[in-house]
Amino acid sequence: MTDLEAARAARTRPPTGQRRAWVGLAVLVLPVLLVSMDVSVLFLALPTLTVDLDPSASQQLWILDIYGFLLAGLLITMGNLGDRVGRRNILLAGAAVFGIASVLAAFAPSAGVLIAARALMGVGGATLLPSSLALISSLFPDARERGAAIGVWTAFFAGGSAVGPIIGGLLLHQFWWGAVFLINIPVLLVLFALGPFVLPEHRSDQRGPLDLPSVVLSIGGILPVVYAITHIAAEGFEVLSSLIGVVGVVLLVVFVRRQRKLAEPLLDLRLFGRAQFCVAIGASTTGMMSLAGMSYLTSVFLQSVAGKPPLEAALFGLPMAVVVFVFAMSGARVGAWLGVRTAFVLSLATCAVGNLMLFGLGAHGGIGWYIAGSVVAGVGYGVVFTLVSDVAVSSVPAERAGSAVGISETSFELGNALGLALFGSLAALIFRSGGDFGATIGETIHRSGSDPGLVDAARESFVDGMHAATTAAAVVLLAMTVIVLIAAPSDRFRKTAVE
Incomplete structure (x- = not known):
């Protein structure tokens, strides 16, 4: 090799530190994928699990809910703890807890043990999310690279909950229900093997005790x-x-x-004095509200109205999952190109349009409208969630990144709960007002016997309720769009860390 060729190769070869940072990011997204998957991976496994463990109706609810409850309740605390004791330390400790709990869940002999294991998984998961995202600021000091890295992190976080039911369905075709938990173990082993070498430690010596x-x-x-x-x-x-x-x-x-x-x-209220941070929290809350409502109602529609089996219904969600993944990867570039204020406005409006497109769904067809509407909404959600994560990390001092991320991730969890409660309740209210139906459309169809008239009426009423709920979600998204326009003038919001 000539001297000129050697010099050219040296210029194009990424520096060792940069390669290590991207390897570190690859390691960080592994636990993020697991945490988000485990929110939804039990949706398809629950019927099989119920046959083996015979949980009561209340225990079934706790098996599904306890993980998310602990995750939401501990995110702020664990984000602060990571700032103080070290983000890599708490990441690896949380991964150990998550792994042990996964094994306990896989081999749980009773519903009570499974509930306890899922609670322990929530504790471990609450350490993984804020510490992994906050470590990105240490791995990528350059603003543009950090924005791209956060896009990758967000893509895996958003994509995990979408592919959870699909992975669960595929595993259940070959293995028993415990396999949906054991799949976590090889992924965590990779984290333990590489994490201590490629992830930097970061703690704030200026922070006092919790x-x-x-x-x-x-x-x-x-x-x-x-x-x-x-x-x-x-x-x-x-x-x-x-x-x-x-x-x-x-x-x-x-x-x-x-x-x-x-x-x-524990919660620095001064963070809410920053316009971009407030807009990010509002966008994450409203975005997750609408996404939770859309995901829940369309899942019921595909199975109870369109008559699709669970795995096939989950596969219809793949186009949206792919689009969310792709646009989450490019969300930081969109923010740098348009300015974060404009990017928030356009992406929130796109989410609203996608929700409104679900008006094309009917009691006897319209799945094409579901795919189109979910894809359009997925474009908006991918960009919004990346911008939220980026602003949460970039708009606060480095020593408070963990606590800021804890707040933003808590807003995601609260938005999810609010979306299910508000939009789910609105759809249920309109459904039950349409006739002498059961509490749910599934219950109504089950007890209908051979009465096609009752089944058709229930399906029509459910679609009416779904239309009302997704329209309400679109109104909430558009209201947030107006708030961004008013609360975040472009001259204050144009210069951000993604630029």
Whole structure:
């Protein structure tokens, strides 16, 4: 090789540190994929699992819900803890907890043990999400590279929940239900083998110890609120669920008042004084609300109205999953090209258009409209969620990245719960008002016997409820679009970390 060729090769060869950063990112997205998959991987496994473990109706609900409850309740605390004890340390510790819990869940001899294992998985998952995203700021100091890396992280996070049911369905064709948990183990082994070598350690020496009363108030407030929202969505308004929700709100009010008085708060309320951070949290909450409502209602539509088996219904979600993945990868570039304010406005509006396109769905067809509408909405969701993650990391000081990410991820979880509660309840209300139906369309079809008139009426009524809910979701998204236009003037919002 001549000297000129050697010099040219040296210029084009990525520096060792840069290669290590991208290898580190590849390692970081592994636990993110697992955490997001495990939110939805049980959807198809539950019927088989129910035959083996014979859980009660209440236990079935807890098997599905306890993971998300613990995940939402601990994200802020674990993000702060990672800032103090080291993000790589807490990532690896959380992965160990997640792995042990996965094995316990796979071989659970009873419903109670499975619920406990899923709770432990939620604890481990709550350490993995904020620490993995916050570590990206250490791996990629360059703003443009960081934006691209966050796009990859978001693509895996968003894609995981979409492919969870599909992977669950494929595993169940060959193995017993515990395989949906054991698939976590080889992925975590890769993390343990490479993580200590390619992931940098980062902790803030300027942060004081965690305020334990704030931790208790945070968890004690978030968990009851999420519980109440989820159960009201599933069972309707009940006195006990409503009271639990009120207790949670009261504890959160006390929590916020305490944060204002502390020199080292668990939740730094000053973050909400930053326009871009507030817009990001609002966009993540409304985006997840609409996505949760759309995903839940269209899943029911495909199975109970269109008559598709579960795995086939899950496969119809693949186009949206692919689009979300692709546009999440390019979301940072869209923000750099258009400016984050304009990118938020256009992507939120695109999500709204996708939801409105579901008006093409009918009781006797329209699956093409579902695919088209979900793909259009997926474009918007991919860009929105990447921008949210990027702003959460980039708009705050490095020593507070973990706590900021904890807030943004909590907003995703709360948005998911709110979407199921509000839009699910609206659809259920309109469905039940359409005739003498059961609590759900599945129950109505099951008890209908050979009455095609009742089945057709139930399907028509469900579609009416779905149309009302997705229209309401579109209105919420458009309202958030207007808020972005008002609250984030372009001269304040154009220069961001993605540029």
